[in-house]
Amino acid sequence: MRLNCNVNGNQLSLVVNSDKPLSNILKDVVDSFPDNNQCLGASCGNCVVLLNGVATLSCLVPAFSLNGSSILTFDGFRKTRFYHDIERAYNDVGNQPCPQCYASKTLLIESLLIRMDKESQSRKDVVNLGRSMGFSPIPTASQGYANEMAARGRLGGGSVDPQVLSQEFSMCRCQCIELSELEKIVNLAYKYRSRRRARRT
């Protein structure tokens, strides 16, 4: 089948088998795509890519579902400004993932940051909607919402819940970096990103 997709900003048109996994396609197309995802589908997490902005295991995505999609590998991601927030957080904490899982963990952190952004945005939307409708006790309502989210183990208030973090990284069995350090890294990266956005607006 003919596959048209965007890989790291480059529009590609390829002829591939319809059931070929994305990881195999990327190994042919992107020179530096990791070759260490030999888990045979056991979700080792080493082949993570951002598919339309969402972290995805590329070994579980078939070619036929990729038409028109945008794929960002670590190679492409490290050229974006978003990578620098995470890199700075690594430096501040004084630790970073081992070379084996650096790419996958960085992309997982990025996906988590995107989710935190969305959660934060949806909270703001609730507040704005309330204001536009003339409700006065909005701060209380939004606080209640934030507490509810936090109680349900989600992301909220600009910091990541350790429970969510352990679930997100449960597939990475490499213990090169501790969960408490990952928590600090995610929170710092989120802070840097928020500051950057505030400056830009």
Added chain:
Amino acid sequence: MQEGLRSPTVFNPKTIGESVAAKLKNPNACFWAGGTFIMSRPGFYPNPSQRDIISLKGIVDLSKVYHSDRFVEVGSMVTIQQLSNMGGYLFSHELNDAILSIGSSVIRNQATVGGALCTSNMRFSLCCILATLNAQVELRMITKSAPARWMPITKLYDRKGVFIYEGEALLTKVRIPTENKQFQVFRSIGLPMQKPEEAVVFGLQYSINQANIMLPSMCMVFPSSCFYMSQDFDNLLASINLPLTSDKIMKISKRLVSELKNASLNASALQLERASRLFESVLSEINTTFLAG
């Protein structure tokens, strides 16, 4: 392209009727939901005898969610992440935590409710969770008239956990009751996906009225060898008086293990031991809850 490999034909039906018609025309084609299970099997690619694919992604009806006071009805193509997002508002904390623990968001974003229920011979956490809640499913039979049939989720599997309707029906909707009982317990030990021969998944919901366990509903799953849900055992649980002595707990636990052994000849000793310990700990918790008032 690798030599000798054929590229499977992919059908993209837009309605349930079209997907049934495609399956009737191509009996060897397989339905494709999220693909997480199919693609994670060893030897998926390259595979010279790969079957054709009927992708269900384009069927809008299968991604719909309907919510009433008594139940949530989700299409089979709703992802587990979407289910957990809704669950934050509709389900109990225990249930939502159980859904979140199915996998990381990377997996939950891709795996679908229907896909998780219709894997041929492996049962995962979601089957156990939904069976415990007495969820119902709608099947479209693969015949010319494609009649719809509603049935309890437990009727989909035999005692070994094999999906009975593979190739005979398409799962379209799942109806999850939201009027739940007082207590819910969902536990999973081991890695169901990676080491199915060692993992155990357990679910129980019940209420306590005076000194009795009311309307218990229990499900025990060994991913590759057993799907256990028994009305007799639920009745046994309903007949016991609280508080339980440790002897009584041991006795009920032994009864469960003997029933699990009868249900599944392939269950490993580790799984039986885990099931027994898990059940004992849950009974002890029920005891504590009762004694604490």
